[in-house]
Amino acid sequence: MKTNKIGAIDIGTTKICSLIAETDGTGLRVLGIGSVPSKGLQKGQVVNIAEARESVRASIRAAEKTAGFRMDSAVVSMSGKHVSSGNKRGVISITGNRKQTVEKKDVERLLEITRSENMPPEETVLHQIPRYFRVDGQDGVKDPVGMFGYRLDVETHTITASVTSLENLTKCVVGAGVKIDNVVFEPLASAASVLTEDEKRDGVLLADIGGGTTNIAVYKNDSVYYSSVISVAGNQISRDISLGLGLNPELSEELKVRYGSLIPLPQTEKLKPLLVDGEEIAYEDLFDIIHIRTEELLRLVLLQVNNDTGGELDPSTLPAGIVFTGGTANLPGIAEMAQQVTQAPCRIGYPPRVSGIADSISGPEYAASFGLLLWKMETPEAHYRQKMNNRIFKNTGVLSRVIRIFGK
Numbered sequence: 001m002k003t004n005k006i007g008a009i010d011i012g013t014t015k016i017c018s019l020i021a022e023t024d025g026t027g028l029r030v031l032g033i034g035s036v037p038s039k040g041l042q043k044g045q046v047v048n049i050a051e052a053r054e055s056v057r058a059s060i061r062a063a064e065k066t067a068g069f070r071m072d073s074a075v076v077s078m079s080g081k082h083v084s085s086g087n088k089r090g091v092i093s094i095t096g097n098r099k100q101t102v103e104k105k106d107v108e109r110l111l112e113i114t115r116s117e118n119m120p121p122e123e124t125v126l127h128q129i130p131r132y133f134r135v136d137g138q139d140g141v142k143d144p145v146g147m148f149g150y151r152l153d154v155e156t157h158t159i160t161a162s163v164t165s166l167e168n169l170t171k172c173v174v175g176a177g178v179k180i181d182n183v184v185f186e187p188l189a190s191a192a193s194v195l196t197e198d199e200k201r202d203g204v205l206l207a208d209i210g211g212g213t214t215n216i217a218v219y220k221n222d223s224v225y226y227s228s229v230i231s232v233a234g235n236q237i238s239r240d241i242s243l244g245l246g247l248n249p250e251l252s253e254e255l256k257v258r259y260g261s262l263i264p265l266p267q268t269e270k271l272k273p274l275l276v277d278g279e280e281i282a283y284e285d286l287f288d289i290i291h292i293r294t295e296e297l298l299r300l301v302l303l304q305v306n307n308d309t310g311g312e313l314d315p316s317t318l319p320a321g322i323v324f325t326g327g328t329a330n331l332p333g334i335a336e337m338a339q340q341v342t343q344a345p346c347r348i349g350y351p352p353r354v355s356g357i358a359d360s361i362s363g364p365e366y367a368a369s370f371g372l373l374l375w376k377m378e379t380p381e382a383h384y385r386q387k388m389n390n391r392i393f394k395n396t397g398v399l400s401r402v403i404r405i406f407g408k
């Protein structure tokens with residue numbers, strides 16, 4: 001069977017992760033991985049092109065070395081406060097054909113009009129996701145092509161990014177010698193690799209808590225209803241440890257990763273202090289800082305979603321609850337803590353186990369990188385124009401087929 005090589009580059013604040021995979025169009029095998037510390041980024045955004053480009057290059061080269069192939073092009077992630085999103089509506093009249101049926105070109109025209117309306121010149125559309133169409137009075141239509149009608153309405157979730165930030169990101173990747181296939185807003189990539197079809201249908205919040213940013217996407221009725229970025233994540237926890245315990249940033253980060261936990265401490269036992277550079281640090285102090293900061297971050301997520309949606313998408317009411325990805329999701333007990341805070345079911349999202357060297361990308365911090373590969377294989381939006389007629393909205397089945405073909 002004919003296979004293609006595909007590439008993904010997740011450009012994060014703490015790490016840049018490049019993946020090279022092989023796909024036959026239905027399944028994929030991860031062949032190469034290059035995960036390196038990132039430089040030149042702050043809170044998800046490129047702030048120093050030369051430094052960021054070198055990190056991207058190092059990550060690509062490392063992936064190429066393990067794969068034994070060059071990466072020609074890649075799907076690339078994007079995040080940062082400059083990304084904004086909202087639900088946009090549009091309407092057109094169906095005219096010009098005798099049968100008075102909606103044609104593919106009508107849908108394209110409607111989406112184009114909706115996309116360009118009220119678009120500031122300094123912003124560009126990253127994603128336009130049609131949530132549903134309405135044909136005359138009939139609501140909730142997923143694919144209107146072929147339907148009889150005079151009026152076609154659409155409601156879309158539209159995600160925009162600043163042109164400058166996109167240009168900077170492009171310079172880093174193209175400057176490192178790789179063409180860009182698509183730029184994907186990070187939480188959508190993470191969602192593609194960890195959310196189930198049932199979760200997306202019933203209602204679920206995906207929170208990718210990385211180093212510099214927490215990226216949020218809420219799915220309902222198989223579609224994205226809300227997305228946003230919070231510029232607070234794991235690095236803030238480390239910074240608070242550094243400030244609170246008077247330690248240098250590297251040591252604080254190390255202590256957090258090695259001893260950090262949100263699992264309540266036993267009340268009865270006195271825990272042994274940690275010995276750091278000859279000094280004793282009370283484990284309870286480290287625990288308290290991590291606990292307080294993480295709980296605050298979780299509450300911030302709830303607050304932001306509730307404020308932005310007027311309570312309509314209150315995470316505690318979402319039937320499938322919250323799924324966490326990103327490096328900070330490695331904190332033991334985070335799902336349990338979130339469950340207590342929100343009263344909603346919570347879990348950690350791990351990328352699916354496929355064959356190849358996927359073992360090295362099994363943690364929640366690799367959900368976005370893996371999702372970018374899936375994005376390239378098939379998503380409703382990436383291939384919207386080409387596949388409008390048959391797989392208009394759902395990326396249903398991508399994951400199940402990946403696992404079926406190559407899975408362990």
Ligand SMILES: Nc1ncnc2c1ncn2[C@@H]1O[C@H](COP(=O)(O)OP(=O)(O)OP(=O)(O)O)[C@@H](O)[C@H]1O
Pocket residue numbers: 011012013014015016043044079186209210211212213214233234235238253256257258260325326327328329330331332364365
């Ligand atoms: N075991 C762990 N316990 C606690 N925190 C962890 C652990 N492992 C990683 N982290 C934290 O996860 C963060 C990095 O996550 P991730 O790799 O998802 O970030 P990123 O994608 O580079 O950043 P961003 O998406 O925010 O731009 C760091 O703050 C790191 O300290």
Ligand SMILES: [Mg+2]
Pocket residue numbers: 011012013186208210211326368
């Ligand atoms: Mg990330």
